[in-house]
Amino acid sequence: MAKRIFNFNAGPAALPLSVLEEIQAEFLDYKGCGMSITEVSHRSSWFDEVINDAVLRVKRLLNLGENYKVLFLHGGASLQFTMVPLNLIADDQVADYVNTGSWSVKAIKEAEIIGKKVRVVASSEDRDFNYIPKDIAFDADAAYVHITSNNTIRGTQWRSFPDTGGVPLVSDMSSDIMGRTFDVAPFGLIYAGAQKNLGPSGVTVAIIRQDMLERVPDNLPTMLKYTTYAAKNSMFNTPPCFAIYVLQLVMKWLEETIGGIANMEEINRKKAELLYNYLDESDFYRGTAEKEDRSIMNITFRLADESLEETFIAEALANGLGGLKGHRSVGGCRASIYNASSLEAVQALVSFMAEFERKHG
Ligand SMILES: *Cc1c(COP(=O)(O)O)cnc(C)c1O
Numbered sequence: 001m002a003k004r005i006f007n008f009n010a011g012p013a014a015l016p017l018s019v020l021e022e023i024q025a026e027f028l029d030y031k032g033c034g035m036s037i038t039e040v041s042h043r044s045s046w047f048d049e050v051i052n053d054a055v056l057r058v059k060r061l062l063n064l065g066e067n068y069k070v071l072f073l074h075g076g077a078s079l080q081f082t083m084v085p086l087n088l089i090a091d092d093q094v095a096d097y098v099n100t101g102s103w104s105v106k107a108i109k110e111a112e113i114i115g116k117k118v119r120v121v122a123s124s125e126d127r128d129f130n131y132i133p134k135d136i137a138f139d140a141d142a143a144y145v146h147i148t149s150n151n152t153i154r155g156t157q158w159r160s161f162p163d164t165g166g167v168p169l170v171s172d173m174s175s176d177i178m179g180r181t182f183d184v185a186p187f188g189l190i191y192a193g194a195q196k197n198l199g200p201s202g203v204t205v206a207i208i209r210q211d212m213l214e215r216v217p218d219n220l221p222t223m224l225k226y227t228t229y230a231a232k233n234s235m236f237n238t239p240p241c242f243a244i245y246v247l248q249l250v251m252k253w254l255e256e257t258i259g260g261i262a263n264m265e266e267i268n269r270k271k272a273e274l275l276y277n278y279l280d281e282s283d284f285y286r287g288t289a290e291k292e293d294r295s296i297m298n299i300t301f302r303l304a305d306e307s308l309e310e311t312f313i314a315e316a317l318a319n320g321l322g323g324l325k326g327h328r329s330v331g332g333c334r335a336s337i338y339n340a341s342s343l344e345a346v347q348a349l350v351s352f353m354a355e356f357e358r359k360h361g
Pocket of ligand 1: 075151152172174194
């Protein structure tokens, strides 16, 4: 038996053990074809079934109507920072962005690099990005409103989405897609790098509404146009086959083992509550995000005595709890508890934290 730890990495992150075992079992001979899925043509019926099933499962899980397309893209969520404004802001238009941390900052920067006009309508920078701005006034003529639904580094999350008065919402959902239920109707586009909540790195999911596709100008570079991917079932060129295959298995696990996103959300809320309740009761640790805006996916915290943090992270790892170091830009500690991390993992973390507090408190 492989010796595995409880994995709290922020991304790439934990995958369900049963999915890893399934990959292992069929790795050398995929469904009797005598080859690995990493060796077959993306034009083969084997891969066709994989990608079609992946699309169908994403649609079912998110309850998407006929007016949404599911695309598998290259270049990470980071390339979407460019593709979104390139495809969706016309020359005479301005897009509204809400700045809730490093990933929003990057999204804004990339739009400006390609000469698009953006307006930062709200920001939480004044308090170290530890909250989500409220009561924002949006421009009714904006091309779209861009938000980062979950701020992986700062540990904040939009609890409910802003009312934009009909302007399409565009969201970077890299670190919370499929972690909770929500109504997709106000969203023109949702994108997510797969390596947090959906699968391995190497593929980015985009969920795009028909009216957004219709905006895409013809004269863009082929590989940077959403329409190229939409017209060819994400196979204009060779797609990231293995990453899509693993994503398909994770979607199957989410549907068939967990029973869908509502069940997943219930488990996720239990996990987050367990950890937050412990942080709230302790004087030894403290959460860094405002209570009303804190994330159920990335729990960021500090030790009251910050000089103990390095020891905390090292001792945790020695006890089989990995990935608890905060993002290098902010320091501190962070437990990323995405869909694939279990309640058992969070229970083990809380026990360790209590033990560490007894020893060092
Ligand atoms: C991880 C992350 C990204 C960057 O994703 P890449 O796939 O590495 O480009 C962007 N946005 C958010 C919210 C993230 O968590």
